[in-house]
Amino acid sequence: MTIDSFLPPHRTLMGPGPSDISPRVLQALSRPTIGHLDPLFIGMMDELKQLLKYAFQTENAFTIAVSAPGSAGMEACFTNLIEPGDKVLVCRNGVFGERMRENVVRAGGVPVVVDDPWGAPVCVEKVAQALEAESDIKLLAFVHAETSTGALSDAKALGALAQKHDVLTIVDAVTSLGGVPLKVDEWQLDAVYSGSQKCLSCVPGLSPLTFSAKAVEKIQSRQTPIRSWFLDQSLVLGYWSGEGKRSYHHTAPVNSLYALHEALLLLKQEGLENAWQRHRDMHEELKSGLEKLGFRFVVEEAHRLPQLNAIYVPEGVDEASIRRQLLEQYNLEIGAGLGDLAGKAWRIGLMGYGARKENIALCLQALQTSLL
Numbered sequence: 001m002t003i004d005s006f007l008p009p010h011r012t013l014m015g016p017g018p019s020d021i022s023p024r025v026l027q028a029l030s031r032p033t034i035g036h037l038d039p040l041f042i043g044m045m046d047e048l049k050q051l052l053k054y055a056f057q058t059e060n061a062f063t064i065a066v067s068a069p070g071s072a073g074m075e076a077c078f079t080n081l082i083e084p085g086d087k088v089l090v091c092r093n094g095v096f097g098e099r100m101r102e103n104v105v106r107a108g109g110v111p112v113v114v115d116d117p118w119g120a121p122v123c124v125e126k127v128a129q130a131l132e133a134e135s136d137i138k139l140l141a142f143v144h145a146e147t148s149t150g151a152l153s154d155a156k157a158l159g160a161l162a163q164k165h166d167v168l169t170i171v172d173a174v175t176s177l178g179g180v181p182l183k184v185d186e187w188q189l190d191a192v193y194s195g196s197q198k199c200l201s202c203v204p205g206l207s208p209l210t211f212s213a214k215a216v217e218k219i220q221s222r223q224t225p226i227r228s229w230f231l232d233q234s235l236v237l238g239y240w241s242g243e244g245k246r247s248y249h250h251t252a253p254v255n256s257l258y259a260l261h262e263a264l265l266l267l268k269q270e271g272l273e274n275a276w277q278r279h280r281d282m283h284e285e286l287k288s289g290l291e292k293l294g295f296r297f298v299v300e301e302a303h304r305l306p307q308l309n310a311i312y313v314p315e316g317v318d319e320a321s322i323r324r325q326l327l328e329q330y331n332l333e334i335g336a337g338l339g340d341l342a343g344k345a346w347r348i349g350l351m352g353y354g355a356r357k358e359n360i361a362l363c364l365q366a367l368q369t370s371l372l
């Protein structure tokens with residue numbers, strides 16, 4: 001048997017991530033690798049931090065990219081901020097809220113769960129009641145953009161509630177960053193993590209992360225050591241902010257960081273507000289096309305994510321065979337339903353570079369033809 005180079009086809013990625021990547025980002029990825037302690041690389045890292053602060057709308061000094069996918073950013077927040085016995089209020093309205101609960105347990109915390117139906121946003125009123133009822137809650141964890149259902153929760157209102165009760169927030173912004181408004185400082189959010197491969201349209205494998213001064217204080221005043229060595233952010237800090245005395249923690253994913261730098265530069269050049277508006281405009285266009293084809297959305301209009309459109313599969317249609325047909329005949333990937341929505345819904349992503357008219361036209365045409 002001979003093994004040849006792997007040459008993937010050009011797919012159009014309209015699932016829940018990874019999303020389509022701009023040629024500019026792919027070019028950045030293939031530039032020469034340099035040492036991760038090279039002064040030029042360190043200069044690039046400093047710019048990358050500035051660009052991340054812009055994307056998150058924060059002045060937090062601790063703003064970095066974890067060298068691993070969004071799930072590692074999630075785990076970094078929970079392992080660093082929770083000490084054994086800490087009570088954590090977890091909002092669960094989809095797959096990722098449940099993962100947050102699991103993270104609380106594994107970090108030795110005590111989860112208190114507020115459930116909402118799949119497809120609904122987190123109910124702010126229920127969270128308020130839970131915070132009133134349990135006085136010793138230390139943290140509030142919620143998913144801003146629930147990718148498993150396409151529902152957007154009110155991070156601003158939840159952040160304000162947390163402030164009022166003096167609890168820290170852990171916010172999953174994996175799918176929201178770059179796609180819908182997210183204002184870390186204005187909304188007073190404490191630990192916010194994201195992913196490179198959703199609305200930032202970069203390669204998978206990096207997790208932008210920002211901690212407020214209060215979150216850093218909580219980490220620094222821990223009574224017990226953080227159980228994970230790799231994700232211990234107090235160790236990582238020496239690498240990202242050593243100011244002239246950077247030290248080795250782990251080998252940075254050099255080329256992936258070039259790609260993230262380029263992806264964030266694209267976002268800066270477009271302007272965050274313009275990127276948010278483009279996602280809304282493209283969502284409107286996709287929505288009107290889907291409605292003409294008779295599709296119904298899973299999430300009510302007021303709470304819909306523009307970058308993730310969950311629609312019900314028509315009665316009597318074998319959803320997996322349609323997705324296979326889209327992939328084989330149109331090189332088009334859309335997402336299947338997850339959890340409660342498995343077999344019942346499709347998830348159409350309009351993320352970052354993928355939120356474009358050409359993609360919408362292809363998707364509508366491919367769905368219409370395949371369903372006939």
Ligand SMILES: *Cc1c(COP(=O)(O)O)cnc(C)c1O
Pocket residue numbers: 017069070071072074096143145146147148172174175195196204205
């Ligand atoms: C994709 C996603 C994650 C996990 O990110 P990975 O990069 O796949 O590890 C976490 N939370 C949400 C809301 C996501 O959409």
